[in-house]
Amino acid sequence: MTKITSTMLADMRTRRESGDTVADIAARYNVKPMTVYQRFNRALGGTPLPGPANDNNPHRVTRMTARNGGCSTTSGKMPVTLVRIPSVDGVAVERVAA
Incomplete structure (x- = not known):
């Protein structure tokens, strides 16, 4: 090489x-x-290499999803980055007392 x-x-x-x-x-x-x-x-400043799926963004979360028609095996899944939803992702929502 x-x-x-x-x-x-x-x-x-x-x-x-x-x-x-x-x-x-x-x-x-x-x-x-x-x-x-x-x-x-x-x-020459071409297409940059892809970064990590989550990129350590606190407002996004990485989930594994099927990429081959819904196969349930791990080999048929790929990471996707989604917007973080506090109620779904288990993050406590702070509420201000009125």
């Missing part, structure tokens, strides 16, 4: 701008073409 340094990435970008194909660049650095595409995308 080859670690791509910032110097290597700059050289890759220069080669790409001069007309080299992504496959040629990948072969030169002993990486897969998809790796080159991903590094170009990330270095």
Whole structure:
């Protein structure tokens, strides 16, 4: 596995701008073409990598939900982030005495 340094990435970008194909660049650095595409995308401010499902937001909660037609096994579930509802999520609601 080859670690791509910032110097290597700059050289890759220069080669790409001069007309080299992504496959040629990948072969030169002993990486897969998809790796080159991903590094170009990330270095140029492309789509950021997804964050955690809950992101430690106190107003949201993570629940597991079925993603394959309602299968009840754990392998068929995925995390989703929902708005926190105090009465459902077991958080006590503070009431102010009148």
